[in-house]
Amino acid sequence: MKRFLQYVALTAYLIFLGFPLVWMLSTSFKPPRELVQLHPSLIPDAPTVNNYVQAFTEQELGRAAFNSLQVSLASALLTVLVALPASYALARFKTRLGTLALGWVLLSQLFPFVLLIIPIFLILREVQLANTHTGLILIYVVWALPFALWMLQGFVRNIPRELEEAASVDGATRLQVLRKVVFPLLAPGVVATALFAFISAWNEFFFALVLLKSPDLATLPVTLARFVGIEGTARLGPLAAGSLLATIPSLLFFAFMQRRLSSGSLAGAVKG
Amino acid sequence: MKRSDRATIYFLLLPSLMPIVLLSLFPLLRGMYLGFTDARAGRNVDVTFTGLANYQELLQDDLFWSAFKVGLIWAFGVTVLQFFASLGLALLLNQPLRFRGLARVLALVPWAMPPVVVGILWRLVYHPDAGLLNEVLYRVGADGLRTNWLGDFSTALPAVILVGVWAGMPQTTVVLLAGLQGVPKELHEAAETDGASPWQRFRNVTLPSLMPVIVAITSLDFIWNFNSFGLVYVLTQGGPGGKTMLPMLFAYEEAFRYGNYGYAAALGNVMVLIIVALLAIYLRRRLREANQ
Numbered sequence: 001m002k003r004f005l006q007y008v009a010l011t012a013y014l015i016f017l018g019f020p021l022v023w024m025l026s027t028s029f030k031p032p033r034e035l036v037q038l039h040p041s042l043i044p045d046a047p048t049v050n051n052y053v054q055a056f057t058e059q060e061l062g063r064a065a066f067n068s069l070q071v072s073l074a075s076a077l078l079t080v081l082v083a084l085p086a087s088y089a090l091a092r093f094k095t096r097l098g099t100l101a102l103g104w105v106l107l108s109q110l111f112p113f114v115l116l117i118i119p120i121f122l123i124l125r126e127v128q129l130a131n132t133h134t135g136l137i138l139i140y141v142v143w144a145l146p147f148a149l150w151m152l153q154g155f156v157r158n159i160p161r162e163l164e165e166a167a168s169v170d171g172a173t174r175l176q177v178l179r180k181v182v183f184p185l186l187a188p189g190v191v192a193t194a195l196f197a198f199i200s201a202w203n204e205f206f207f208a209l210v211l212l213k214s215p216d217l218a219t220l221p222v223t224l225a226r227f228v229g230i231e232g233t234a235r236l237g238p239l240a241a242g243s244l245l246a247t248i249p250s251l252l253f254f255a256f257m258q259r260r261l262s263s264g265s266l267a268g269a270v271k272g
Numbered sequence: 273m274k275r276s277d278r279a280t281i282y283f284l285l286l287p288s289l290m291p292i293v294l295l296s297l298f299p300l301l302r303g304m305y306l307g308f309t310d311a312r313a314g315r316n317v318d319v320t321f322t323g324l325a326n327y328q329e330l331l332q333d334d335l336f337w338s339a340f341k342v343g344l345i346w347a348f349g350v351t352v353l354q355f356f357a358s359l360g361l362a363l364l365l366n367q368p369l370r371f372r373g374l375a376r377v378l379a380l381v382p383w384a385m386p387p388v389v390v391g392i393l394w395r396l397v398y399h400p401d402a403g404l405l406n407e408v409l410y411r412v413g414a415d416g417l418r419t420n421w422l423g424d425f426s427t428a429l430p431a432v433i434l435v436g437v438w439a440g441m442p443q444t445t446v447v448l449l450a451g452l453q454g455v456p457k458e459l460h461e462a463a464e465t466d467g468a469s470p471w472q473r474f475r476n477v478t479l480p481s482l483m484p485v486i487v488a489i490t491s492l493d494f495i496w497n498f499n500s501f502g503l504v505y506v507l508t509q510g511g512p513g514g515k516t517m518l519p520m521l522f523a524y525e526e527a528f529r530y531g532n533y534g535y536a537a538a539l540g541n542v543m544v545l546i547i548v549a550l551l552a553i554y555l556r557r558r559l560r561e562a563n564q
Contacts, residue, residue, distance in 0.1 A: 021382075027402070120299045206524075
């Protein structure tokens with residue numbers, strides 16, 4: 001009896017968490033006619049992939065996806081490049097900066113973005129980088145850095161120091177040690193950190209909304225949010241399709257990180 | 273530490289520290305300072321220090337008080353509901369149930385969605401004509417309850433809070449589940465042999481060892497919720513009639529619609545102050561309880 005009630009509760013949870021998603025999936029396959037009908041059904045009568053084709057080919061969404069891809073890839077690459085040397089230093093040398101970095105991760109959560117965004121906007125305008133992807137990428141890198149540092153230095157710590165010492169006893173130079181021993185072992189950590197930076201840039205909305213004024217520079221979340229204001233009921237299909245497509249990268253990321261996430265060790269990784 | 277070592281460290285750290293100082297720490301300090309000035313949008317505008325003038329204006333601004341109230345209802349509502357819902361789910365997922373692995377993965381999905389997409393998703397659910405919720409109400413014969421959930425004055429805020437709970441549940445559940453798995457099994461077994469009922473075991477064994485995790489995640493949830501922006505921006509843009517105007521939405525409008533940078537920054541400062549004050553009260557209370 002107790003088990004039975006537990007299953008009922010679990011099912012209720014899964015319906016609450018999953019059903020809205022199923023609905024979006026269903027909406028994304030509905031032809032316009034079914035979207036405006038008085039009583040919509042869960043399973044489309046005449047499913048169509050037209051909404052996806054439309055979301056893909058429609059100039060604005062396609063370009064926005066390309067913009068997002070560009071910005072997120074650049075942010076991920078830069079974040080890792082910048083964080084790699086620093087995380088090595090944090091992990092291998094005793095310094096108070098490590099504690100400071102973690103402290104900053106936590107402390108920075110306290111401040112509402114509005115305090116940051118106005119000065120950042122003024123600074124970027126000063127150096128002619130407001131309303132450019134370069135400016136946005138810079139902000140994303142800075143914003144992902146504290147956590148990326150924290151993540152990467154954990155991975156460095158997991159590489160036994162003895163391996164490095166053994167290599168240098170064998171006559172390898174410092175650079176060789178890094179290249180032949182540390183970097184290959186660090187590869188999974190680098191991938192995870194890059195993914196984290198990629199996703200935080202891909203999902204980010206507020207900075208992109210404020211910093212990019214030209215519509216042809218807008219990233220995917222901003223473009224999708226703009227669609228929301230002007231949508232007629234018939235436009236819901238492409239909107240749902242576009243939104244689902246926009247979720248795919250982070251879905252892949254979560255599939256990749258699932259094990260770590262369920263063990264809770266990276267639970268602070270992605271801000272809700 | 274050797275001198276050369278120190279030089280190496282700084283050489284390695286510099287590429288990370290410089291951008292953080294220049295584009296995070298410095299802007300933050302400048303932003304807090306702007307809250308005490310009359311800064312406005314536009315080039316070549318003189319900025320003068322005005323002391324507490326912004327805050328006096330805030331105190332007399334009805335819109336501020338309303339945003340402040342909505343923000344607190346939202347942040348407390350979401351955080352508390354989210355906590356209880358997540359605790360329930362975490363306890364279930366900690367039981368040896370079938371399909372537990374699958375359920376764990378499914379429970380993560382809302383977390384993987386960008387906030388903007390979550391907003392769109394729930395607009396589809398709440399849509400007055402093509403929406404899931406109204407259709408379900410119709411099918412179960414509760415036709416009278418159908419309404420424009422996000423457009424109605426009385427339902428907009430609760431509807432938005434529900435979305436906040438949905439979006440934040442996975443993260444809270446994962447953290448609580450990790451905490452539950454850290455509760456020593458021996459304690460449970462000992463309590464069981466002593467004849468403690470399941471509720472007593474939960475109350476006296478599970479809860480105390482879970483407390484640090486609970487305090488940490490509820491504090492973080494509260495901060496995130498109070499500062500949240502994207503979700504409600506997409507859902508309602510603060511409407512109808514300011515019923516869902518969170519402080520961040522209000523600040524965004526002040527800064528980027530009306531160009532009142534100083535005023536918006538002052539609002540940001542007040543938000544920090546409120547959060548710090550509330551956290552201080554909460555954490556002190558928990559500490560005192562823990563010491564008893």
